[in-house]
Amino acid sequence: MSGNWWKPGSAEQPSLPNLALNAAAAASSIEGISFEAERAIDGNLQSRWASSEGSDPQWIYVDLGTVKALGSVRLHWEEAYAVKFKIQVSNDGSNWTDVYSETNGSGGVQDIPLNNVSARYVKMYGTERGTPYGYSLYEFEVYPPN
Numbered sequence: 787m788s789g790n791w792w793k794p795g796s797a798e799q800p801s802l803p804n805l806a807l808n809a810a811a812a813a814s815s816i817e818g819i820s821f822e823a824e825r826a827i828d829g830n831l832q833s834r835w836a837s838s839e840g841s842d843p844q845w846i847y848v849d850l851g852t853v854k855a856l857g858s859v860r861l862h863w864e865e866a867y868a869v870k871f872k873i874q875v876s877n878d879g880s881n882w883t884d885v886y887s888e889t890n891g892s893g894g895v896q897d898i899p900l901n902n903v904s905a906r907y908v909k910m911y912g913t914e915r916g917t918p919y920g921y922s923l924y925e926f927e928v929y930p931p932n
């Protein structure tokens with residue numbers, strides 16, 4: 787489908803913009819060169835952020851630049867996924883509020899709905915790894931409300 791305009795009532799819905807795409811990002815650690823935090827917000831499902839191996843906790847956050855209304859987060863996990871993690875948000879990059887807590891994650895593509903959340907910073911805070919490796923995300927996507 788290539789229509790440029792969405793008409794109310796039509797079956798075709800506009801796709802929401804990924805607010806994290808090419809924003810800024812930071813992480814607790816990287817496994818090495820070419821596994822930087824920015825690799826998780828570059829829109830490329832081949833490149834990825836990976837934390838240093840074998841330690842908890844590890845985190846990555848996205849800086850959206852300004853406070854924005856948020857509707858959901860989509861995580862594209864590499865094989866090095868998180869079993870337990872939280873999604874946290876902040877408006878100043880230092881005081882964080884939990885908005886989601888996962889206790890039995892299984893990796894893959896994980897959609898996380900957020901309700902009535904507005905924030906500038908969005909963080910994945912991993913506390914338990916699913917493998918002996920680190921934490922690794924192909925993409926960390928943030929979407930506005932529908």
Ligand SMILES: [Ca+2]
Nearest residue numbers: 825830833924
């Ligand atoms: Ca990527």
